Amino acid sequence: MELYTKESFRNRDLLEVVIQKKEDNKNNHDIVEKQKEQILNTRRTPEVVSRPSSRMSSKQTSIQTEQKTKENNFLTQPENIAKNNVSQTIQSMAILCLSSSVVLLLDIYIFLIGTGDVPESGFRNGSLLTSASQYEDVTEVFTAFSTLVIILSANCVLVCSMQCFIASKVIKTVDGPERAMKYFRECSSSRLVAVVGFFISFPVFLLTLMLCVVLRLKRTPAVTAVVVLIFGTILGLLCMVQNIYHWYDEMSSASRGLPAYEDSNKDEDVNRDLNTLV
Incomplete structure (x- = not known):
């Protein structure tokens, strides 16, 4: 053991x-x-060891701030896009509201002149209207056109001013730009009616002015003014048709994904645009 x-x-x-x-x-x-x-x-890492701590801390803080700014920019990029779209929409609607207000005031003034008392040198002395029945017929047409212009212009002013006011209030809330763009999309039908009404009211306003000239002026100045107004109305209609056609063409090309210029004619188009600008 x-x-x-x-x-x-x-x-x-x-x-x-x-x-x-x-x-x-x-x-x-x-x-x-x-x-x-x-x-x-x-x-x-010899450089990192040799550097003092103050430089290292400043470099780290600068890198961190750059990363944070990049992240913030990436996060706020859709918000900035929506905000720019809202501001552009509000500006265009404000211009349209101002234009329709000018047309509305002018049409009211012409309406008051055209529906006043019959002038002393009216259809009896040197006027294009030789009888009372003709004067009444032209007055009826003038009143109808003038009332149509007033309605269309007032509707455009009302819709554009209301949407501008509401969008300026909505944009101040949480997620304001996105909510404002949603509001514009949901109210696009009324805005389309207002814009189309304004573009219709402008040539009708020129016709109303023409009828007022026929009612209130004598033969020679009335004929001269009517001819000038007819040419002006035709020119305005042609300009509207041209702009609408090119707008529709560009929108259809963009929807199909086509380039803005063809490769063979790109340089020629750019040079032509520069020459026209100069």
């Missing part, structure tokens, strides 16, 4: 010594690896 116990103790001591040596070797190996890693890091 004594021998067995002595041998067991001896074996245990030997095991402890071996385990301790292994732990020491492992610790030494870890220390050597850490030193190697430090040396490699110093070789890879």
